[in-house]
Amino acid sequence: MQIKRLSNQAADALLILLREEDTSLSSFSGLIDDKLRDFIVSLISRKDFTGKKGSLVKLPLFDSQYKNLYLIGLGKKEKCDINLIRDSLAWGFRKIGRERNKTASVILKNLSSCKELALTLGEAAGLCSYVFDKYKTKDENYEPFALTEIYSDSYDEKEISTGLKLADAQIFAREIINEPGCAVWPAVLAEKAEELAKKYNLGCEVWDENKLKAERMGGVLAVGSGSKNPPRFIHLTYKPENPVKKIAFVGKGITFDSGGLDIKPENFMTTMKGDKTGACNVLGIMKGVAELGLNVEVHGFMSVAENMPSGSAYKPDDIITARNGKTIEINNTDAEGRLVLADALCMASEIKPDAIIDMATLTGACMVALGKWRAGLFVNDEELCEKISEASNRRGELLWRLPIDDENIAETLKSPYADLINCGNRYGGAIFAAMFLKEFVDKNIAWAHLDIAGPDTKDKEYGVYSKGASAFGVRTCLDYLINS
Ligand code: BES
Ligand code: MN
Ligand code: ZN
Numbered sequence: 263m264q265i266k267r268l269s270n271q272a273a274d275a276l277l278i279l280l281r282e283e284d285t286s287l288s289s290f291s292g293l294i295d296d297k298l299r300d301f302i303v304s305l306i307s308r309k310d311f312t313g314k315k316g317s318l319v320k321l322p323l324f325d326s327q328y329k330n331l332y333l334i335g336l337g338k339k340e341k342c343d344i345n346l347i348r349d350s351l352a353w354g355f356r357k358i359g360r361e362r363n364k365t366a367s368v369i370l371k372n373l374s375s376c377k378e379l380a381l382t383l384g385e386a387a388g389l390c391s392y393v394f395d396k397y398k399t400k401d402e403n404y405e406p407f408a409l410t411e412i413y414s415d416s417y418d419e420k421e422i423s424t425g426l427k428l429a430d431a432q433i434f435a436r437e438i439i440n441e442p443g444c445a446v447w448p449a450v451l452a453e454k455a456e457e458l459a460k461k462y463n464l465g466c467e468v469w470d471e472n473k474l475k476a477e478r479m480g481g482v483l484a485v486g487s488g489s490k491n492p493p494r495f496i497h498l499t500y501k502p503e504n505p506v507k508k509i510a511f512v513g514k515g516i517t518f519d520s521g522g523l524d525i526k527p528e529n530f531m532t533t534m535k536g537d538k539t540g541a542c543n544v545l546g547i548m549k550g551v552a553e554l555g556l557n558v559e560v561h562g563f564m565s566v567a568e569n570m571p572s573g574s575a576y577k578p579d580d581i582i583t584a585r586n587g588k589t590i591e592i593n594n595t596d597a598e599g600r601l602v603l604a605d606a607l608c609m610a611s612e613i614k615p616d617a618i619i620d621m622a623t624l625t626g627a628c629m630v631a632l633g634k635w636r637a638g639l640f641v642n643d644e645e646l647c648e649k650i651s652e653a654s655n656r657r658g659e660l661l662w663r664l665p666i667d668d669e670n671i672a673e674t675l676k677s678p679y680a681d682l683i684n685c686g687n688r689y690g691g692a693i694f695a696a697m698f699l700k701e702f703v704d705k706n707i708a709w710a711h712l713d714i715a716g717p718d719t720k721d722k723e724y725g726v727y728s729k730g731a732s733a734f735g736v737r738t739c740l741d742y743l744i745n746s
Contacts, residue, residue, distance in 0.1 A: 263412060265412045266412070267413065268414050271413050272327040273365040274330065274363035276328040276420035279369075280311070280334070280336060281375065282338055282443050285307070287299050287303055288312050290369065293415055298323070298328075302333065303379040316337075318335070329363070330363060337565035339584075340465070344656070348386050348658055349386075349724070351382070352386040355409060358409055363408055363417070366410045366417075368413070370383070371416070381424055381428075384426040384428070384429065386425075387426065389726040394728065408681035415578070421622060428741070431549050431550030434546045440730045446533045447489075448517055455496045455564070458498070465500075467496070467497045468494055468495070469496075470494060471486070477495075477585070479585055479605040480605065482583050484601060486567035487514070487576050488571055488576065490514070493602075495609075500556075500559065501677070504557070509615055510559075511547055511739065512607055512620035512744070513564045513622070514541060514599045515540060517566060518569065522570065522575055522595030525571055537569075539623050540564075540620065540622040542733065543734075543739070544564050546733055547739050548560065564606070565606040569595070576592060577595070578594065580592045580663075582715055584605055585609065588682060590677075590682045591677040591679050593683055593684060593685050600699055604698075604699065604702040613706070617709065618708070619739060621739075622712070622713060622714065622715075623696050624692070625695050627695075628664075628691075628693025634717055635716070636717065637662070637717055638712070639651070639662060639664065639710065640693075646709075646710055650710055653742040654738040658726075659676070659734050664713075671697055682698065695713070
């Protein structure tokens with residue numbers, strides 16, 4: 263998508279976002295001609311357009327430099343924040359692009375500061391056109407997304423370019439997550455990491471099953487043992503000359519989660535191609551970091567395996583040993599994410615970064631607790647908590663903090679036969695999983711765990727989300743890096 267400064271160009275569409283209080287449009291003079299402004303003001307005074315949140319008025323225009331007018335309501339001024347603006351922009355652009363408009367002007371004056379708006383405009387413009395439809399046959403009724411150029415009064419070249427790069431990074435992750443298990447298995451994900459590394463000159467190490475054994479990666483090996491597609495561990499490195507910080511990202515990469523021998527029931531297995539989101543998000547972040555040229559040393563660790571039942575699969579009652587030597591009794595093979603993450607968190611701790619952030623579609627329990635629009639945040643350091651929360655609020659990827667120091671739940675992590683058990687009881691499942699992960703993180707390192715199971719797969723499109731993978735967390739992590 264091309265974004266240019268608004269300078270009275272002709273365009274197929276004119277998009278205006280208005281709050282209920284925006285009735286006089288006095289700030290629009292000079293941006294649109296007076297005749298058009300009077301027309302919009304009369305639509306408002308006749309209550310044909312009320313500015314109600316989610317309302318849309320679309321009209322064809324005649325004798326104008328625009329063919330179509332789109333007015334979108336943002337609701338009450340006091341409730342209108344940057345996240346609503348981003349969602350509304352993406353929604354508007356999506357509609358405009360689907361209705362054969364190739365170019366659109368958008369006026370955002372007075373909604374917020376130009377800098378903030380420009381970045382958000384870049385995100386919305388970058389994310390609006392994405393759909394996963396590569397496997398659908400395009401018949402004669404198929405209409406490609408038409409919108410290719412946007413002109414805006416909120417123009418700041420650098421901020422817009424940052425916004426577009428955040429969007430690209432998230433789409434890069436979505437593209438891989440949306441691929442089904444028959445197209446992406448551990449070795450394929452490793453190839454994608456290698457391609458990325460080649461393109462951006464990143465350090466890249468891929469460990470196959472033999473190396474995993476030699477390196478005592480007992481968690482990844484156990485989870486991957488049931489599949490004919492062996493597991494992989496991937497380490498990507500971005501290293502600028504004089505970095506101000508060293509940050510490690512860790513991703514759960516289960517290319518398909520059948521549950522293993524504790525097989526998932528009917529209706530719980532679909533969408534489990536999305537269980538590789540954490541790892542794909544890490545790939546997206548690495549791409550974003552390189553595109554933005556950030557002055558931070560960034561490491562991406564991805565544990566990738568396919569969780570399948572078979573004669574060679576790991577079993578309930580097995581006792582396995584993770585990389586740091588801790589032993590784990592398996593009482594549920596469907597609690598596999600924490601096992602692959604255990605090894606990866608040990609690896610991340612070994613390089614002694616300033617902070618570790620892991621992302622995982624880890625527990626259904628987190629989705630039950632927080633719903634499908636918010637991810638769980640578990641963090642052992644107040645400063646990191648604040649920085650990540652601020653980034654997530656700016657980017658509209660909402661988090662909610664949950665505890666990782668519950669002494670009663672800590673008791674339930676104990677096994678009579680090993681150091682730990684991998685699965686607790688029904689209650690507090692997201693906290694149990696986070697506290698399990700804590701056992702593999704160096705206590706002196708600031709660490710945050712994002713349980714993104716809830717917002718992972720979107721049932722329908724809305725705002726910046728298309729149906730399917732959301733790659734929730736990519737923009738938040740990049741924002742955190744930009745501001746750290
Ligand atoms: N990948 C799932 C969690 C999940 C569920 C992600 C729904 C996205 C949507 C994870 O591996 C899993 O199976 N978790 C179990 C844990 C249980 C066995 C302790 C769960 O949540 O039911
Ligand atoms: Mn599982
Ligand atoms: Zn899983």
